[in-house]
Amino acid sequence: MTAINRISARYYSRFFVVVLLCLIGSGTTPVSGLTAGSGTIIGRVLGPEGEPLTGAAVSVRNTSFTTVSDIDGFFRLYKVPIGARTIDVQFYGFTSALQTITVEAGASVLVIVSLNRMINLQEEITVTAEPLLEGQARAMNRRKNALNIMNIVSAELMDNLPDYNSAEAAQRLPGISIKRDQGEGRYVLIRGTEPRLNATQLNGVNLPSPEGDIRSVALDVIPTEMLEAIVIHKTLTPDMDAASIGGAIDLDTRNASDTPRMTFSAGLGQNSISGGGIQRGEFSYGRRFNNNRFGLIFGSSFFNTDKGSENFEARYADGDLDALEIRDYTINRKRIGFFTAFDARISEQTRASVQGLFSRFDDHEYRRSVLSDIGNLSMKRSLKDRFEQQSIFSLKGELKHYFDSGIQFDASLAFSTAREREPGRRDTSFVQEGVGFSPNVTPDSINPADIQSYPGNENINLYLFDNLTVEDKFTRERLAAARVDISIPVSTDSQLSALIKTGGKIRFKHKKRNTDLTVFNAVEDISMAAFLDPDFNAGAFLDNRYTFGPFFTTDAYSRLFSLAAFTQEKNFAGDTEDYTAFEDTAAAYAMGEIFIGKSICLIPGFRYEYTANDYTGTSVSFDETGEFERLNSNQSRDSYGVFLPGFHLRYRIEKNINFRVSFTRSLARPDYFDRVPYQLINRNDWQVRMGNENLKPTKAWNADVMLETYLPTIGVFSVGVFYKYLKDYIYSHYYDADILGAWYKFVQPRNGNNAELWGMELAFLSQFRFLPSPLDGLGLILNYSFADSEARYPNRLGPKGRLPGQSHDVGNLVLSYERGRLSARFGINYHGRYVDAVGRTPDLDIFYDDHLQLDCSAGFQISPAIILFLEINNLTNEPLRYFIGTDTRPIQEEYYKIWGMVGLRIVL
Numbered sequence: 032m033t034a035i036n037r038i039s040a041r042y043y044s045r046f047f048v049v050v051l052l053c054l055i056g057s058g059t060t061p062v063s064g065l066t067a068g069s070g071t072i073i074g075r076v077l078g079p080e081g082e083p084l085t086g087a088a089v090s091v092r093n094t095s096f097t098t099v100s101d102i103d104g105f106f107r108l109y110k111v112p113i114g115a116r117t118i119d120v121q122f123y124g125f126t127s128a129l130q131t132i133t134v135e136a137g138a139s140v141l142v143i144v145s146l147n148r149m150i151n152l153q154e155e156i157t158v159t160a161e162p163l164l165e166g167q168a169r170a171m172n173r174r175k176n177a178l179n180i181m182n183i184v185s186a187e188l189m190d191n192l193p194d195y196n197s198a199e200a201a202q203r204l205p206g207i208s209i210k211r212d213q214g215e216g217r218y219v220l221i222r223g224t225e226p227r228l229n230a231t232q233l234n235g236v237n238l239p240s241p242e243g244d245i246r247s248v249a250l251d252v253i254p255t256e257m258l259e260a261i262v263i264h265k266t267l268t269p270d271m272d273a274a275s276i277g278g279a280i281d282l283d284t285r286n287a288s289d290t291p292r293m294t295f296s297a298g299l300g301q302n303s304i305s306g307g308g309i310q311r312g313e314f315s316y317g318r319r320f321n322n323n324r325f326g327l328i329f330g331s332s333f334f335n336t337d338k339g340s341e342n343f344e345a346r347y348a349d350g351d352l353d354a355l356e357i358r359d360y361t362i363n364r365k366r367i368g369f370f371t372a373f374d375a376r377i378s379e380q381t382r383a384s385v386q387g388l389f390s391r392f393d394d395h396e397y398r399r400s401v402l403s404d405i406g407n408l409s410m411k412r413s414l415k416d417r418f419e420q421q422s423i424f425s426l427k428g429e430l431k432h433y434f435d436s437g438i439q440f441d442a443s444l445a446f447s448t449a450r451e452r453e454p455g456r457r458d459t460s461f462v463q464e465g466v467g468f469s470p471n472v473t474p475d476s477i478n479p480a481d482i483q484s485y486p487g488n489e490n491i492n493l494y495l496f497d498n499l500t501v502e503d504k505f506t507r508e509r510l511a512a513a514r515v516d517i518s519i520p521v522s523t524d525s526q527l528s529a530l531i532k533t534g535g536k537i538r539f540k541h542k543k544r545n546t547d548l549t550v551f552n553a554v555e556d557i558s559m560a561a562f563l564d565p566d567f568n569a570g571a572f573l574d575n576r577y578t579f580g581p582f583f584t585t586d587a588y589s590r591l592f593s594l595a596a597f598t599q600e601k602n603f604a605g606d607t608e609d610y611t612a613f614e615d616t617a618a619a620y621a622m623g624e625i626f627i628g629k630s631i632c633l634i635p636g637f638r639y640e641y642t643a644n645d646y647t648g649t650s651v652s653f654d655e656t657g658e659f660e661r662l663n664s665n666q667s668r669d670s671y672g673v674f675l676p677g678f679h680l681r682y683r684i685e686k687n688i689n690f691r692v693s694f695t696r697s698l699a700r701p702d703y704f705d706r707v708p709y710q711l712i713n714r715n716d717w718q719v720r721m722g723n724e725n726l727k728p729t730k731a732w733n734a735d736v737m738l739e740t741y742l743p744t745i746g747v748f749s750v751g752v753f754y755k756y757l758k759d760y761i762y763s764h765y766y767d768a769d770i771l772g773a774w775y776k777f778v779q780p781r782n783g784n785n786a787e788l789w790g791m792e793l794a795f796l797s798q799f800r801f802l803p804s805p806l807d808g809l810g811l812i813l814n815y816s817f818a819d820s821e822a823r824y825p826n827r828l829g830p831k832g833r834l835p836g837q838s839h840d841v842g843n844l845v846l847s848y849e850r851g852r853l854s855a856r857f858g859i860n861y862h863g864r865y866v867d868a869v870g871r872t873p874d875l876d877i878f879y880d881d882h883l884q885l886d887c888s889a890g891f892q893i894s895p896a897i898i899l900f901l902e903i904n905n906l907t908n909e910p911l912r913y914f915i916g917t918d919t920r921p922i923q924e925e926y927y928k929i930w931g932m933v934g935l936r937i938v939l
Contacts, residue, residue: 069522070134071437072108073379074142076100076120082289084146086173087122092129094525095626099176102286103376109437109520110528120144121686123175124168124745149743162938163187163849164745164798170260171747171796178624178634178679179268180691180737180751182207182794184261186285190936192845192858193888193902195311195334196366197282198250201261205749205794205814208841208862210879211911213340213362214904214927217249221263222753223788223818223865224277225836227761228699228729232281233425234386237272239449239508241421243544243608244704248449250280252392252421256296256313256332257370259285265753266679266693266735269620269636270516270532273675273697276731276755284370284386287326291318294330298900298934302927305361307337309932317372329371338362341573342925345482347915348406350474355484356402357577359569365393380433391422399567399582403484405468410489411497412559413460416585420452439518441534446511453504459588461494461559479921481576491581494559499551499588499597502605505544512538530624532636540614542703548605554596561594562587573926603651603659607720610707613645614700622677634679642700643670648709648722657715665708667724673698687741691751695733701726701761705780712775719777727759727782737792746797757786760834762824765871783824786834790818805850812845822869829873838863838881852892860884867913877922880912896939903931 076087083104090097091111100106113134121127125146132140148165166187174183182204194200198216202209210218210226218226226247231238238248255261262281267273293316300309315330342358367390374384398415429443467487471478516534562583569579584590591597622636646667652660677695684690707722737751764781767774794814800807818841820834840863847856861883868877885906891899905927913923 068113068136069110070113070136071139072106072111072116072118072132072134072142073139074106074118074144075104076106076122077104077143077145078125079145079147080290081145084122084125085169086176087120087144087146088172088176089144090119090629092117092119093629095528095628096522096525097528097626097629097632101382102374103382105379107433107437110522112525118142118144120146122146122168123172123687123741124149124165163191163854167796168745171741171745173260173262174747175687175689175739175741178632178681179264179271180266180693180735182263182265186255186259189255189258189261191847191854191856191888191890193886193904193932194255196251197253197255197258197261197280200255200258201250201263201280202860203812203843203845203858204261204263205792205843206265206790206816206818206841207263208838211882212249212251213338213360213364214911214930215251215364217251218247219250219280220836220838220865221277221280222265222755222792222816223790223820223834223837223841224755225834227702228276228836230272230275230279232272232279233388233447234284234427235281236425236427236443236445236447236512237274237510237538238423238425239447239510239540239542241423241449241451241506241508243451243504243506243542245702246700247702248423249392249421252366252390252423253282254313254332254334254366254368254390256315257284257330257368257388257390259283266733267677267695267697268634268679269622269638269675269677270534272536272618273638273640273673274700276697276699276729276733276757284372284388285315285317285328285330286372286374287317287319287328289319289323292316293939294937296934296936298902298932300902300930300932300934302336302338302930304341304926304928304930305337305339307339307363308335309337309930310335311932311934324376326374327372330369332366332368334364334366336362336364336930338364338927338930340925340927342923343482343573343577344923345472345921347472347920347922350472351405352470352472352482352484353406354402354404355470355482356400357572357579358398358400359572359579361397361399363393363395365391367391367393380435382431383429385426385428387424387426389422389424391420394419394421397585399569399579401579403466403468403486405470405484408464408466408468410463410466410486410494411460412462412494412582413458414583414585414587415456415458416588417453417456421450423447423449437520439516441516441518442514444513446509448510449508451504451506453502456502456504457588458500458502459583459591460497460499461583462497463489463493463495477919479919482921489580491563492558492560496553496557496559496591496595499591500602501549501551503547504608506542507544508540508542510538510540512536526628528626531621532624533619533621535617535619537618538616540616541612542614543611544609546605546608548602550600550602551597552600553591554598557591557595559583562590603662604653604711606649606662607651607709607711608704609649610704610709611647612703612707614642616640616642630683632679632681632683634677634681636677638675638677639672640675640698641670641672642728644668644706646707646724648707650708650710650712652710652712653714655714657713660714665710667706667708669724671728673728673730687743689737689739691735691737691739693733693735697731697733699729699731701728701780705761714773717773717775719775721777721779723780726761726780729760729782730758732756742797744798744800747794748796749794750792752791753789755788757788757834759783760786760822762822762835762869764824764826766826781825783822786820786822788818788820788834788837790816792816808848808850810847810849812843812847815840815842824869827869827872832869832873832876833866835866835869838865853889854891855887855889857885857887860886864918870915874916876916878914878916878918880914880918882909882911883907884909890936893935896937898936898938899933900936901931901933903929905929 166185231248317328514536620638
């Protein structure tokens with residue numbers, strides 16, 4: 032069945048009716064009331080070395096005509112009234128320029144404008160500071176002239192901070208926090224919203240997720256070396272995909288500049304917890320040729336680390352300690368990436384481009400664990416040997432054309448695929464039965480820093496083989512999308528002009544996951560003592576809080592088969608993870624960019640998105656003895672449409688002061704696995720886990736107000752407030768139900784009632800060049816956000832809860848110093864605790880604890896092209912913590928210690 036056949040005729044008819052109405056509305060709008068007495072201004076904005084300046088604000092003085100320069104520095108102003116006109120060109124961090132021209136009826140005027148840097152740094156601080164300052168100036172200029180509220184991390188800032196992947200770089204922005212895995216940033220949370228409520232894009236195209244359960248993209252897959260910028264869109268205009276409530280993360284890859292440029296970097300480091308090494312490398316080359324008509328850039332990056340962690344996890348039953356597990360991780364991670372971009376300036380009016388990226392993340396993990404299972408009076412020693420590989424490939428082609436009438440046509444095609452492979456995961460375990468415990472935790476007494484199970488009669492010689500589980504898992508998601516945008520200039524007089532935009536997009540997604548789970552059991556008893564590893568030594572585990580003891584070798588699973596006979600049995604529970612999903616979306620929008628005078632820009636508009644789903648899942652049941660009973664395949668189909676209006680105001684109070692207001696509606700679709708029609712029925716313990724094919728997308732009304740002041744010292748001060756009203760929030764619903772006289776405990780994702788989220792953001796960034804020497808080398812990035820929320824979960828006991836992902840406090844501080852050949856940065860990142868998973872009652876909510884991490888970096892300029900750099904992370908050995916209900920009941924605590932690197936960076 033093709034994707035087109037899956038979407039109903041009704042679906043397509045609605046979509047094309049909306050697109051047709053948008054096009055008719057645009058086509059019937061008068062292009063200008065001044066056609067007979069107007070002309071066109073075409074120009075280009077260049078920097079001091081002749082490089083194009085992207086995003087320069089270009090306006091005609093004493094009129095409402097304004098635009099910004101494109102990626103090649105070109106700009107176009109249509110329907111400009113005839114006569115002598117003065118062009119005003121501004122680019123933050125550069126001197127402005129005024130140029131007087133004469134506009135003639137029906138003719139085009141060509142203008143070339145060159146700008147100089149605004150700040151001429153003293154020689155002693157120019158060497159290291161100038162590239163960073165220019166990168167920050169370009170990022171802030173883009174933010175200043177944007178139609179929506181956004182934050183940007185430039186490539187230059189990423190190069191100067193000790194952040195190894197895209198998630199860690201994004202955490203430096205206001206209102207951004209991250210979830211970590213093994214000490215590395217993985218998922219991004221925006222303004223107190225969980226990752227599901229945010230979108231991840233590459234060059235404006237939504238990325239597929241390699242993981243099987245969720246939509247969120249783990250940004251540890253994407254290295255920062257391939258990026259020109261990370262843009263966080265906190266409000267959405269109608270021409271943007273609407274599937275993000277917190278915000279959209281857009282990763283911009285690099286493009287070829289007008290001057291040839293080659294970069295190379297290499298670094299070596301060490302992880303203190305494991306003694307393992309770190310290797311990092313990057314290369315890129317880009318240039319333009321054939322009189323700058325064509326541009327090509329390509330590059331690659333490599334990262335390898337041998338790291339580890341130390342962990343304990345606890346489980347409670349009615350306040351007593353029910354289980355305690357200590358874990359020792361040995362990990363190898365590799366990240367390999369390639370990117371390329373090609374663009375062609377076919378003519379002054381036509382530009383074509385192709386951008387591609389491939390990134391692969393390999394994670395090989397050995398996890399040794401010792402479990403004190405107090406409830407079952409047993410001790411278990413287990414080894415997980417897991418290799419996981421995630422990859423993302425994205426390719427986008429785009430064509431832009433300007434017609435003589437001023438109409439702009441923009442079309443793009445994109446294809447992306449994401450995969451996750453987990454071949455042959457092996458979990459081997461040995462168990463000692465009949466162990467007595469004397470835990471030091473009771474309902475009324477607990478010391479979170481010293482949780483002990485105190486086994487009384489553990490004996491390594493009494494551990495017997497339990498089982499070996501082998502799991503093969505494969506997930507793939509494919510995405511194909513096409514979009515068309517048309518922009519039409521409109522004007523009535525010199526004080527009122529507009530750009531009417533309309534367009535449509537269609538996207539096809541296909542995701543599938545397959546899991547095979549096999550369990551091997553020994554026919555006779557096998558003692559663990561025959562497989563002990565003489566080289567394993569956990570040492571002072573968790574600062575001597577616990578004794579790990581001897582452990583079996585990592586190849587024990589292969590030696591087992593040569594010593595004993597085994598039975599092999601398929602575990603059908605793994606089949607409930609198998610599914611196939613088709614999700615096809617069509618969207619149409621119409622909006623206006625209305626300029627009133629020189630200060631006011633209004634953006635009213637709407638977007639309509641229609642989605643058709645086709646899911647296939649599996650139901651598996653086990654009888655009262657735990658034996659496999661039956662397996663069924665289930666299918667669900669549905670479709671829905673969402674109308675998404677939006678309004679934005681940008682009021683330029685003064686040249687460098689913006690006041691912004693926005694009111695929008697957006698949505699977030701359910702995670703894939705939550706919608707799968709699966710069931711896992713266990714009659715032996717009367718429990719049922721199931722998906723929910725009737726889940727609705729979460730929808731939100733969003734209101735934002737922000738004031739931005741751009742400082743003369745390459746900096747900004749901003750303050751903003753936001754409010755979100757969410758409907759159909761998704762949470763895990765726990766309930767009991769009577770089926771044929773037996774009571775079952777059910778867990779199922781469901782839509783909640785309404786929820787509210789509100790907060791404020793403060794941000795300050797400045798370079799203190801006005802201070803006397805040597806303090807003029809100081810710089811500061813400081814931001815803080817506060818958020819709060821109320822969520823109503825139906826049928827849950829207790830008061831209203833908080834939304835998952837919402838921290839009350841999130842903050843960043845980066846203190847920098849640039850002097851002569853030396854640069855240094857100290858970065859502090861903090862987020863407060865937040866609900867990670869909603870429990871059956873508030874006392875069972877799982878919290879991700881607060882996190883305060885200190886990192887630093889330094890650089891020394893050996894020559895104009897070579898920099899020696901040093902990076903050190905986690906100087907305070909900040910752990911990862913989870914707790915249940917209250918912070919005196921930790922359920923996980925994990926430490927990584929310090930890691931760092933030294934290397935060279937070459938720019939030619």
